[in-house]
Amino acid sequence: MTLPLSVPLSSRLRDVRGSAIRDLLALTARPEVISLAGGLPGTDLLPRERVAAALAAAVADPSAVQYGETAGLRRLREVVAAHESERLGRALDADGVVVTSGSQQALDLVARAVLDPGDPVVVEDPVYVGALQVFQAAGAALHPVPVDDDGMVVDVLAARLAAGLRPRLVHTVASYHNPRGATLSPSRRAALAELADRYGFLVVEDDPYGLLAFDSAPPVPVAAYGGRVVRLGSASKVLAPALRVGWLSAPAELLAAVERLKQCTDLCTSSLTQIVAADLLADRAWFAAHLDALRAALRERAAALTGAVRAAFGTAVTCSTPAGGMFCWLEFTDGTRPAELLPRALEHGVGFVPGTAFAVDRDLSGAARLCFASNPPAQLHSAVQRLEAAWRTTAS
Known part of the structure; x- marks a missing residue:
């Protein structure tokens, strides 16, 4: 026994x-x-036939079943950089992207790279539970800011910053918020980016839903308004969760730190699913x-x-x-x-x-x-x- x-x-x-x-x-x-x-x-909305075709093509390449670069498959990083460049309205190079095992891993790696126990972190209230768990695991001191119909109430954040709060990170699901469903207004996006520049914190823009706009163009990312923004993206909501493919773009120093930590965590994201994701995202007409x-x-x-x-x-x-x-x-x-x-x-x-x-x-x-x-x-x-x-x- x-x-x-x-x-x-x-x-x-x-x-x-x-x-x-x-x-x-x-x-x-x-x-x-x-x-x-x-x-x-919805399982019925996932492109299973297209994924199956991409998988069949991928396994013909011996590299698909081998270890890959920690930063991610170069082809996928190029495709993601091209998509992000269009949304940001400025050029993003493939070297500015690191591929992760879902965007949840990207968030965890950013927190581990930037935070020491006790560091202040601003989160939205209500909060994305996955972010709450990551920041609790990092030992962060949480400072909640309310969310209303126009997203994070940035005026509340501004008042707390003026009163002396100095966060290392501000986390936001700015587009089609989980759980609130709200979208941060353009004026608040600009104000948040300006506050980041003024007070020196990083905004972590968690954006798995931004492409799922019903009747308009996807919202302009917070990162388009300023340079102190880390963007997290994912294939889970637009392709298939089982691919476990996410990515982040960030300042070069942070990307290098994330890559070192990812080596400790899982060495690399699946080469096979990265090839599939690259195939689907690069097929512009189909996507x-x-x-x-x-x-x-x-x-x-x-x-x-x-x-x-x-x-x-x-x-x-x-x-x-x-x-x-x-x-x-x-x-x-x-x-x-x-x-x-x-x-x-x-x-x-x-x-x-x-x-x-x-x-x-x-x-x-x-x-x-x-x-x-x-x-x-x-x-x-x-x-x-x-x-x-x-x-x-x-x-x-």
């Missing part, structure tokens, strides 16, 4: 909050549950058509979910109107607490994430995040009917 061992863990780990979303995935994976919880792109279809499907799903919510709950909730991305944000006005509603909702066959999972300092006990990307409209309507039934049962 194997006896259990008592393993002392680091003090940093004790400060890392578990992800309520990841914990929910086991419950919502049951076939009878319609999940609005995980931030998962543009794929994005158009993806945006149209997400627009339809967002309208289906928000329309069903408003019809079912009326004035008992306020519901955001997504302009892109994957999420809508609910706030109950009748005193309902989604964390208390969730167990009953799961009994009725629907899952979501209570707002408390994303809270840093704010009281988000009346809020919830719903993901519309994972399910087609008919299932979204069914999900809202189940949620309404659970709500009415709880309220009675």
